[in-house]
Amino acid sequence: MYVTPRRQTARCRPHRLAGHLARSLALPLTSRDTSTESACGGTLGLAARAANREREWLVQVMDQHALRSIMGAFPKGVTVVTTVDATGAPRGLTPNDVASVSSEPPMLLVCINKTSTTLAALRHSRKWAVNYLLAGTSEVSNQFATKLPDKFFGVEWRPGELGVPVLQHAALAYAECTTHQEIDAGDHVILIGMVAAGQPPAPGTLPLMYFRRTYATWSEDHVEGSYVPQGA
Ligand SMILES: Cc1cc2nc3c(=O)[nH]c(=O)nc-3n(C[C@H](O)[C@H](O)[C@H](O)COP(=O)(O)O)c2cc1C
Numbered sequence: 001m002y003v004t005p006r007r008q009t010a011r012c013r014p015h016r017l018a019g020h021l022a023r024s025l026a027l028p029l030t031s032r033d034t035s036t037e038s039a040c041g042g043t044l045g046l047a048a049r050a051a052n053r054e055r056e057w058l059v060q061v062m063d064q065h066a067l068r069s070i071m072g073a074f075p076k077g078v079t080v081v082t083t084v085d086a087t088g089a090p091r092g093l094t095p096n097d098v099a100s101v102s103s104e105p106p107m108l109l110v111c112i113n114k115t116s117t118t119l120a121a122l123r124h125s126r127k128w129a130v131n132y133l134l135a136g137t138s139e140v141s142n143q144f145a146t147k148l149p150d151k152f153f154g155v156e157w158r159p160g161e162l163g164v165p166v167l168q169h170a171a172l173a174y175a176e177c178t179t180h181q182e183i184d185a186g187d188h189v190i191l192i193g194m195v196a197a198g199q200p201p202a203p204g205t206l207p208l209m210y211f212r213r214t215y216a217t218w219s220e221d222h223v224e225g226s227y228v229p230q231g232a
Contacts, residue, residue, distance in 0.1 A: 075211035080144045081110055082157070082165040083128040085121035090152050090165040093118040094144040096210050097188075098130055106195035108175060111188045117147060122191060126179040127162045130193075131171035132201070133208040135217035140170040141208060161197040172205040174198055 082092040097111035110130060112119050122128055133141055144151050152165070160166040162176045177193025201207075209216045 072212045075209055075216075077207045078133045078138075078141045078210050078215070079110075080131045080133060080140065080167060080170070081112075081118070081122070081128055082131060082167070083118065083121050083125045084164055086124050090157065091118045091121040092144050092151055092165065094141045101192060107180060107192055108177065108195060109190050109192045111185070111190050113188050115187075119189070122179070123182070125164070127164050127177070128179070128191075128193065129160055129162070129164045129166050129174050129176045131167040132173045132175075133167075133170055134172045135206040135208050137170040137208050138215040140167070141210075141215070166199075172201040172207060 076096045077098075078094060078096045079098050080092050080094055081098075082090060085091050093112070093116055095110050095112065099109050101107040101109050108130065112122065140155055143153075143155070155170060156168040157165040158168055160174070160176045162178070164176060166174050166176070175193075175195045175198040177195050179191055180194040181192040183190040183192070206218050209218060
């Protein structure tokens with residue numbers, strides 16, 4: 001049985017994208033890529049194999065270096081996510097894969113690598129705080145990006161409303177959350193938190209930022225424009 005032209009187009013499109021991306025990333029196309037063409041013009045039985053090749057292709061083309069460069073093209077703030085372990089001891093790590101999810105009800109997400117030693121404590125307590133770091137606190141960020149047993153050494157904190165550590169001088173704002181959902185996502189898990197308490201930034205405070213593996217801060221001198229569409 002031959003595939004319909006419409007189906008062929010759908011199957012072939014990822015391959016054309018593969019070629020385009022591989023060329024733009026200056027990465028070699030493999031012999032597998034050329035064989036996809038015959039699958040596109042072949043039988044439906046080959047469609048499943050073509051889909052497999054598509055998945056393999058993504059792994060081949062998206063090498064770690066290119067992927068990091070692409071992800072690094074998006075400047076972000078830096079946070080320290082804190083919790084307490086089964087003994088009540090403070091635990092935490094530095095993530096910047098953090099995003100707002102919903103305002104009603106208030107939710108945010110954080111992506112945690114499955115190798116994180118803090119993950120067990122986050123899963124156990126199901127309560128955590130996202131501490132949005134202040135400009136000038138890159139040392140705190142680096143300390144929480146280690147595997148040191150006591151990452152809180154020299155860092156002032158107090159228990160927040162949920163009893164999880166809130167950084168007192170290193171954060172410009174924080175949000176305390178309870179785990180609403182955990183989603184398995186490749187080598188990470190996505191924790192979606194329901195925001196239960198928090199503190200907004202004081203006027204004039206600036207965040208620690210991270211772009212192309214470099215810390216920086218927001219510069220009021222380089223603001224591009226003041227118009228932002230309503231609802232943003
Ligand atoms: C700027 C920056 C951003 C980071 N973002 C994340 C992230 O979003 N998710 C993550 O799991 N690790 C992230 N890391 C790496 C962790 O902080 C690091 O692996 C840390 O050692 C984890 O600690 P743990 O294993 O004790 O939990 C980031 C590190 C830095 C310096």
